[in-house]
Amino acid sequence: MSKRDFYEILGVSKTCTEVEMKSAFRKAAMDCHPDRNPGDSEAEHRFKELNEAYQTLSDAQKRAAYDRYGHAAFEQGGFGGGEGFAASMADIFDDLFGDVMGGRRGGRNGAGRGSDLRYNMEITLEEAFSGKTASLTLPTSVACEACSGSGAKPGAKPRTCHTCAGHGRVRAQQGFFAIERACPACHGRGEIIDDPCAPCGGSGRVTRDRSLSVNIPPGVEDGTRIRLSGEGEAGTRGGPAGDLYIFVSAKPHPYFQRDGADLFCRVPISMVQAALGGEVEVHTIDGGMATVKIPEGTQSGKQFKLKYKGMPVLRSRDIGDLYIQVTVETPQNLTKKQRELLAEFDSLSSHKTHPESAGFFTKMKDFFENLSSQ
Ligand SMILES: [Zn+2]
Numbered sequence: 511m512s513k514r515d516f517y518e519i520l521g522v523s524k525t526c527t528e529v530e531m532k533s534a535f536r537k538a539a540m541d542c543h544p545d546r547n548p549g550d551s552e553a554e555h556r557f558k559e560l561n562e563a564y565q566t567l568s569d570a571q572k573r574a575a576y577d578r579y580g581h582a583a584f585e586q587g588g589f590g591g592g593e594g595f596a597a598s599m600a601d602i603f604d605d606l607f608g609d610v611m612g613g614r615r616g617g618r619n620g621a622g623r624g625s626d627l628r629y630n631m632e633i634t635l636e637e638a639f640s641g642k643t644a645s646l647t648l649p650t651s652v653a654c655e656a657c658s659g660s661g662a663k664p665g666a667k668p669r670t671c672h673t674c675a676g677h678g679r680v681r682a683q684q685g686f687f688a689i690e691r692a693c694p695a696c697h698g699r700g701e702i703i704d705d706p707c708a709p710c711g712g713s714g715r716v717t718r719d720r721s722l723s724v725n726i727p728p729g730v731e732d733g734t735r736i737r738l739s740g741e742g743e744a745g746t747r748g749g750p751a752g753d754l755y756i757f758v759s760a761k762p763h764p765y766f767q768r769d770g771a772d773l774f775c776r777v778p779i780s781m782v783q784a785a786l787g788g789e790v791e792v793h794t795i796d797g798g799m800a801t802v803k804i805p806e807g808t809q810s811g812k813q814f815k816l817k818y819k820g821m822p823v824l825r826s827r828d829i830g831d832l833y834i835q836v837t838v839e840t841p842q843n844l845t846k847k848q849r850e851l852l853a854e855f856d857s858l859s860s861h862k863t864h865p866e867s868a869g870f871f872t873k874m875k876d877f878f879e880n881l882s883s884q
């Protein structure tokens with residue numbers, strides 16, 4: 511199925527600034543928001559499309575990838591993913607509709623979901639192969655133990671806010687619209703704390719270093735996101751905690767290049783090895799060794815496949831292959847003796863030893879002469 515161009519969806523030019531894009535997105539999203547178009551599946555589709563386009567282009571890295579490769583940049587694993595999408599949608603909603611819709615996330619008592627946290631983790635190819643258990647230390651705000659997150663001094667009770675009668679929101683008329691906004695007296699909490707808890711200053715949260723052990727499964731790739739539900743920041747006033755997202759990035763390996771589950775390795779061999787044949791021993795990602803048979807007369811660029819010597823596939827039993835590509839090294843810095851031997855070797859060369867190069871220039875010349883005489 512062909513996908514529409516993200517810039518076209520947002521109605522902006524390829525050179526637009528982030529600010530222009532954001533404003534175009536807000537306008538369009540307001541228009542086709544499902545809450546304003548109940549039961550309209552076309553609007554719903556357009557809204558989804560908009561979100562996808564905005565989520566991609568508002569991220570500088572993804573935008574660069576999209577500019578270079580188009581939709582293909584996100585087709586293989588990598589980004590996408592449901593949860594992250596939902597999280598960023600929520601952020602957009604807050605931003606867009608926080609004032610108008612009111613209480614979407616907060617509601618009474620100002621209980622709010624904690625923020626999601628992002629942790630960037632760089633791993634080696636070896637670690638991606640075998641998986642690992644990583645210990646993280648995260649500075650994160652957690653529910654205050656002294657007040658169990660209520661923000662009130664132990665024993666003291668928060669009282670209901672008179673300004674908003676505990677709703678946390680007040681209404682104001684503005685033009686045609688009745689607009690609800692957070693109550694200025696209680697900042698949307700619906701209650702007033704006269705006697706705030708000392709350790710947290712009434713916020714209900716304190717910052718702590720938290721250590722966490724995370725299981726990185728074998729087969730993770732550059733760009734894999736791991737979501738740990740409820741391991742983000744604590745919510746306010748008893749609200750649920752956010753999630754922790756681990757963004758995995760892969761360190762480049764000096765010998766192996768990875769493409770999905772397959773690995774590639776370039777191995778230089780000598781001209782003589784290539785001509786006479788032989789064996790080379792290569793290291794494999796599992797820590798072992800493998801022997802590659804080089805047949806007589808091997809040409810530069812030839813690939814040999816070592817089955818199941820690649821990477822494991824995430825959450826599967828499949829294993830990729832290792833491709834060994836040989837490049838034939840032309841000898842350099844020859845001694846006099848070596849030159850003489852090679853010259854002698856050359857004098858014995860023929861069509862049989864060099865079927866490609868022997869006579870190549872004659873054949874090429876004939877071809878172009880025939881072309882011009884036609
Ligand atoms: Zn407290």
Ligand SMILES: [Zn+2]
Binds near residue numbers: 675693695696697
């Ligand atoms: Zn209030």
